[in-house]
Amino acid sequence: DPIPEHRRRVLLKLSGEVFGGGKLGVDPGTVRGVAEQIAAAVDDVEVAIVVGGGNFFRGAELSQSGMDRSRADYMGMLGTVMNCLALQDFLEQAGVETRVQSAITMGQVAEAYIPRRAIRHMEKGRVVIFGAGAGLPYFSTDTVAVQRALEVHADVVLMAKSGVDGVYTADPKKDPEARKLERLTYDEALRRDIRVMDQTAMTMCKDNGVTMVVFGMEGAGNVTKAILGGELGTVVTP
């Protein structure tokens, strides 16, 4: 189907560590900072956000401690919804209209995930925040970011990273020789086992022609810049 014309539309992936400021739970100051950066960019760009939940629970880790994996994954998904509500609050305080859409129905706090409605919200200038992952155990919010980007016809996936400002040839914390890459293909990333996101997500990007920008949260104004299409981080292409 032809994709209807729209303004620049981005899918921003915020992992749980962005919300926790490195700790368990939500760090309000950190979330406020991110929300203000998003608010500074939404006049000209349509923004959808997929929110992670690693600051609360990761299903794989809980299952290693003896929990049933699927139940642990549902806990992980519920954690993402708390992050969504925190982000929604600070975005609205910054004057941005928002809607949270959850892949697990919970009508008191979020709309259900309805893709056409999400697109409509963006066309009206609202930021749409997607929570509860895919609603399916054994998935990651990285994979969901790619799936949602495809379904709402986002032009690019913006992967905000904490503690690193792009993709490197090796782990920059361990290898002093590590170099930052300006550009990279998914094939190269998969071949060199560079974990910019999980393999399912990367394969999905590669197979469906999704471009991704991996950038660091830390630099002043980086989130705003990424949303507006400025050059930063590493561009990963099919």
Ligand code: UDP
């Ligand atoms: N999760 C899941 N299905 C999904 C998305 C997430 O089961 O579609 C669970 C999974 O347990 C995961 C947790 O939610 O560990 C938090 O998501 P993720 O680890 O992707 O968050 P991030 O690493 O971005 O903070």
